[in-house]
Amino acid sequence: MRLYLITAALSFALSAALTPLVRALSLRLGWLDAPHGIKTHKAPVPSLGGIAIWLSYTLSLVAMRFVTRFPTGTLRSLRGILLGGLLVFLLGVVDDARKPKGLGFKSKFAVQILAAVIISRFGLRIHFIQPGYLALALTFLWVVGVSNAFNIIDIMDGLCASQAAVAALAFACIAFPAKEIYVGFAAAAVFGAALGFMPWNFSSSRKIFMGDSGSLFLGFILAAVSLGTHYSRTNTLGVYAPLFILLIPIYDTLFVMAMRMLKGQSPFLGSKDHFALRLETEGFSRHQIVAMAAAASIALSVCAFLITRVSVYWALGIYVFVLAYVSILSWGLYTIKVK
Secondary structure, three states: OHHHHHHHHHHHHHHHHHHHHHHHHHHHHOOEEOOOOOOOOOOOEEOOHHHHHHHHHHHHHHHHHHHOOOOOOHHHHHHHHHHHHHHHHHHHHHHHHOOOOOOOHHHHHHHHHHHHHHHHHOOOOOOOOOOHHHHHHHHHHHHHHHHHHHHHOOOOOOHHHHHHHHHHHHHHHHHOOOOOHHHHHHHHHHHHHHHHHHHHHHOOOOOOOOHHHHHHHHHHHHHHHHOOOOOOOOOHHHHHHHHHHOHHHHHHHHHHHHHHHHOOOOOOOOOOOOHHHHHHHOOOOHHHHHHHHHHHHHHHHHHHHHHOOOOHHHHHHHHHHHHHHHHHHHHHHHOOOOO
């Protein structure tokens, strides 16, 4: 536990220190996210924050490598996460560089699938589904889906970063008793990097966005981490705990896609159908929305932890309760009109 805390603290310190430097670099290069289309900010904002997040995550893990004696085989999986994460991070950088148009979704999906192939070669894949080819296909779908879910939810200051921090903490706590200690280190590094970035993202005078390089990277790492541990020896339903931990970004993605298709629009085009923007039209402030989403994510993570510890009947009851609550919430959000 002490080493996990050190990793998180180091990643946090690096992120907090590097983010303003990256912001200055973004301003110098003129790499700004200008208001357009569905964007809600009023003036151009530096958008290289993902560089600080990626550097903080990577440097903290590399540093821990040289001060910690990892068990045999641990570093192999961690190398897969670092390599796949680097590829997704570079994809995000290129996408940010080509804004406002950006890359097409087909190109982005192709690179994300390649990153999923990389981590699967290092043993990070779904193991509880047979046959193997179906498990591999679902692994690719999971990695691509979660990566883009964090990208899609990055529409409000602090929302993506707070969701990543809560999810990382949840994975670290659930993985702590297990032997896959690299999951704990990777999750701790994500937690610190996301948390260190948040004050600058919230700042009114020195604001910076994480960009696609940050949101896609965070989503990919969390998707990879979720594949790296055994969730329960108590019941067979425990393996679905990651769905609860990552439910907020996954839910927003599915909700937005459904709303777009109901309007006869492409599910891959931008719109203001996000749950956060709908809540904003109801009078909630952005800080309130981010806080509520974080609280909901914490509650869902507690449910995920319980699912890994209770009997199958209690676990099934938790699933039914959450599904019913989400259904009621979805209807309420659907009735809110957006412009």
